[in-house]
Amino acid sequence: MKKLFHLLFLLIFFNLYSQNIQTEFFVNENQIEESFKSNSRIEKLFTKNSKDSILVVTEIKNDSLFSIYVKNNGQKDVLLIPQDNKLTLIQEALNKDKKWKPIEFWVNSDCGMSYLKKIIVKKGEIISLSSKRYNGNFKTKIRFKLLIHDKVYYSNSLTASINQSKFEKSAWYHRFKEMYYPDKSESEVENILFLNK
Template structure:
């Protein structure tokens, strides 16, 4: 156990926060507790499904609420070379929550507080294929266990995550449902407010070009 612990520490020490000059593409993929019977079908289905709430999640969530909880002090490896932290989507409400998705990717992006307003520094690519669009579901007393990369840049500020729960379906601005995480601190580069990471389609079965 001691050897395993030391290996984990060494791996985390070898990883670094991302220092980039562009908006990151969305990276939160989830599975679902219920099948979307209205979807066309044929979309990518992720295996990271909701889990039953455990005591550790109980201590960081609020009874009766659906919420996004960021634990920026809970360090993990986002990838081989990039350090990350935990993000939890927790449903402690009494209802099953339905959320829009593209090929299992949630409409969940990071925002930065810069020049006295919240601004996006991540974006969601758009699929040209109608089969990509569907809903995912999370039942009461379930949670998604997610991870995000930490960022490093020239400007110190605060961040939050925004979850769009209607994907622009609401025609009245007052009906738009967005959920926001707790705020946390870090740094970023101002160029992340403008330029997008971009994407080159990986074959005819890849419906994304941004």
Template sequence: MKNSIVVFFLVCLFSCTGRGSIETYPIITTQEFDSIISEDSKLMLAANPVVYAINFKDSVNLNDKKEDEQNYFGEYDENFYIHDSLKIFVDDKNLDFHTSEFNFFSIPPPPPPKIKDSIYDKENGVYEYEYEYNTDKEFEELLLKMEQRKRVHYKTYPVYIYNYGESQTVIQAPIITELFILLEAKNKNNEWKPVEYFEQYGFLCGTGHRDYVLRPKHYLLTTVKRYKGDYKTKLRVKFRSFDKVFYSNEFEGFINYSQFQPDSIIEKTKQRLANRDSITISQKLKWMFLNN
């Protein structure tokens, strides 16, 4: 097994819209892994952002991710939603960085129960089934597959959201995935276009949903994939929280030019939402790309 790797970030100086600056990147200990994949997709993929760490300053070990109730927000105070002190930036110089895409919503479902026996109900003309439910061994096998999946990593860019203000702020979390973030690129017309989309669903249950609290002078760490491809261009990350949109620094990278094509994804989304009204469908299609 390969050991975890400690990644030392380079010194990076930049201004945060005229308020404060960040002088050094934190020291990140990456998760243990078995293999690393380079994504070479010909299609536009759904973004699957993961919050790997939150509320850290100088260093963080991604193998020690712990749940902390202070990282989440359940009460509502409009002052916490003012995002004047947030900055998002990408470290595109660390080309050895890698992370797992595994999060709660990527957990494969347990295997379905097996049909043990069936009896035909002549009066109602239907079969009644007796099921054999999953054994402990099957669930153990599922847990093993989950652990194996967590050790398959993608080449990614570290993406930081930094609160350089003097008070905490709240970052909006989706019900599915963990942040409203996707990758954009410049096309041959020098226009910024999405090369990822945010998947839209007809109905979502928000039971237990919580947003994130980002403390002053602290970081949140997420990533975007470092794609392979046939087209070298400028890239940036688009981030949205409570109707406010942020863009990261621009950097060079590769994609396949076909990743600009959203038509098939839009058509599938329309079919999925066919039972909804036109206003809802229009809004969902805008949210696919984090637009108003």
């Protein structure tokens, strides 16, 4: 019965989600692009003298998507275990007070089937993801926040326009909080869903 409830919830969830994506605070839905091949133009997007072991660069792909490139800048191969072909990633934006705030959140799947795929990113290799690009009447800067092996990495920032309602915790946020973290404090839930480490 519990599984049937979750299935029904997800069907309703995705129907409403597709209608309200531009205005509501919601889960990031990035996708790893499996057929991606890097080239010299993409290689030039990365800062050459960075010491970080993981580098993240974003650019506008089209009216509805961003491309996010993740480079293994370290000395060893990196093992990634995506969740349903997604990396642990959210978008942040500068609010009117010029502070970075999440405009999405992340929910870890509790289904073991979500983690069957493994990716090895070799030293110097770049992988690509796509993620939603929002539109609205509030001009700001956005960036991506990526969590890999308990460490947070940030992308460059880009000028974008969003609805200011994207900063407000939605009914979806509260629903996921109640479903997955009923015994945790608000700050504990924020740390989990906003990838704070």
